[in-house]
Amino acid sequence: MNRDNKLKFMTSHYKSFTYIENLHQHIGEAVTLNGWVFDKTEKGKLIFIKLRDGSGIVQCVLFKPNVSEDISANAQALTQESSVSVKGLVRAEQRAPGGVEIDVQDIKLWQVARDYPITPKEHGVEFLMEHRHLWLRSTRQHAIMRVRAAVIKAIRDFFDGNGFTLMDSPILTPNASEGTSTLFETQYFDLGKAYLTQSGQLYAEASAMALGRVYTFGPTFRAEKSKTRRHLTEFWMVEPEMAYFDLNDDMDLAEDFVEYIVQYCLKTCKRELAILGRDITKLEAVKRPFHRLSYTEAVEWLNANEIKLNKRTPDGAEVQVDFPWGEDFGAPQEEAIMTQFNKPCIIHRYPTDVKAFYMKRDVENPKVVLAMDMLAPEGAGEIIGGSQREDDFNALRERVLHENLPEHEFQWYLDLRKYGSVPHSGFGLGLERTVKWITGAEHIREVIPFPRMIYRIVP
RNA sequence: UCCGCAGUAGCUCAGCUGGUUAGAGCAUCUGACUGUUAAUCAGAGGGUCCGGGGUUCAAGUCCCUGCUGCGGAGCCA
Numbered sequence: 001m002n003r004d005n006k007l008k009f010m011t012s013h014y015k016s017f018t019y020i021e022n023l024h025q026h027i028g029e030a031v032t033l034n035g036w037v038f039d040k041t042e043k044g045k046l047i048f049i050k051l052r053d054g055s056g057i058v059q060c061v062l063f064k065p066n067v068s069e070d071i072s073a074n075a076q077a078l079t080q081e082s083s084v085s086v087k088g089l090v091r092a093e094q095r096a097p098g099g100v101e102i103d104v105q106d107i108k109l110w111q112v113a114r115d116y117p118i119t120p121k122e123h124g125v126e127f128l129m130e131h132r133h134l135w136l137r138s139t140r141q142h143a144i145m146r147v148r149a150a151v152i153k154a155i156r157d158f159f160d161g162n163g164f165t166l167m168d169s170p171i172l173t174p175n176a177s178e179g180t181s182t183l184f185e186t187q188y189f190d191l192g193k194a195y196l197t198q199s200g201q202l203y204a205e206a207s208a209m210a211l212g213r214v215y216t217f218g219p220t221f222r223a224e225k226s227k228t229r230r231h232l233t234e235f236w237m238v239e240p241e242m243a244y245f246d247l248n249d250d251m252d253l254a255e256d257f258v259e260y261i262v263q264y265c266l267k268t269c270k271r272e273l274a275i276l277g278r279d280i281t282k283l284e285a286v287k288r289p290f291h292r293l294s295y296t297e298a299v300e301w302l303n304a305n306e307i308k309l310n311k312r313t314p315d316g317a318e319v320q321v322d323f324p325w326g327e328d329f330g331a332p333q334e335e336a337i338m339t340q341f342n343k344p345c346i347i348h349r350y351p352t353d354v355k356a357f358y359m360k361r362d363v364e365n366p367k368v369v370l371a372m373d374m375l376a377p378e379g380a381g382e383i384i385g386g387s388q389r390e391d392d393f394n395a396l397r398e399r400v401l402h403e404n405l406p407e408h409e410f411q412w413y414l415d416l417r418k419y420g421s422v423p424h425s426g427f428g429l430g431l432e433r434t435v436k437w438i439t440g441a442e443h444i445r446e447v448i449p450f451p452r453m454i455y456r457i458v459p
Numbered sequence: 460u461c462c463g464c465a466g467u468a469g470c471u472c473a474g475c476u477g478g479u480u481a482g483a484g485c486a487u488c489u490g491a492c493u494g495u496u497a498a499u500c501a502g503a504g505g506g507u508c509c510g511g512g513g514u515u516c517a518a519g520u521c522c523c524u525g526c527u528g529c530g531g532a533g534c535c536a
Binding site (some may be wrong): 042199220232306330373 | 484485533
């Protein structure tokens, strides 16, 4: 990720040591580096130490006859992930990775690490997840975390630069906003049960009625017992909400937004994407306009291409049937639809019964709601879910009652339809699913520093 | 919750229709080497074969059961 060089205080004020990323500015000078041993190998009178400091990796070479016995003893004592300060001359060197290396003059040992568990060889995911706190030190994880940081910056730049106001929504909420999903529960003083939020959307709607264009960006919690490569129990979601936006405006914004994020990463994360071995031609193709299909067109496509639905009959047998209009798409249907496309696709106007109570019905066809999901290509799946919201007081109240939601807890939400109600729309984008897609990571757990999953809360 | 797969050295794995003392690569330790990039070469140490029960002359291997993890479905971002 390209560093923002407008803020130079880290290089101009703190002179006691140098960061590896700045070494090319110091060729011929003596510098002190502070870091950790990434790898060490000895060849006779030479010791090669690959040092990492978080900003990069550089090879430090110690030639034993050039230094005292104490210093070469220090170098020899180094183990993987030992913490050290290295003093030496910076020189350009063709044979060194990166073209720059340090001719070591002095080594100060902070701590010798014993038996670092993650060796430079292969490891299984289970083992690595148990050592997540150490796994983050590896090159590949550095690259993923920097792409994640770039995606977050792109998200904030996009909205901040387009007249949106950040309006954080609460994490503790009195009810399930969609009334369906399983939520994490806790006791809230004497006021009864509270839940960890599964979406900031209802609060974003209230904020949009105040400030016009807003977004909320924070952690979200789902207590579903999901065990897949695309689910976390704690994940980050950004949710823009716009007054006077209809569904088409919403879809246009979602396309602009996703295009901006992907193009920003291509521009600023070349090195990281190269480390990850990402095929960037696939990302370069992510340009507007994206594909769009109505739910009904998608069902017709599935049936025209004989992509059947696996259904279980009451006696337990599995049968394959034509996809029936009205059924929600699962991962297999979405994946099949996306095989046609090399850039994202929006599916819109889903059956009313499979979507949330707050979505507005299509006046032209009340059997569908003005909802939209954006699916990313390359099997990445759903990254956005959004809709135009129901803005009519009576229609919304009817939906609240129909879903057996506690009306008194939704009074404030219904109020928004009483005092200057307007058409409005928004969507939620899953941060980790987006980062997984852009980095090409196998599993969503790799793209958040400390993943929370059904059977793992440590570290 | 349902379906499938797995658990053998610190790590990644092999171990056939049950058959002597349990195998490899890497890592670790010792030694050699002035250019290593996952160095190479020589040597050494390292095992509750996930737990419990059963079948058998004999179980890492077969059966039952439990635990743990992984993947998929559902739920969704």
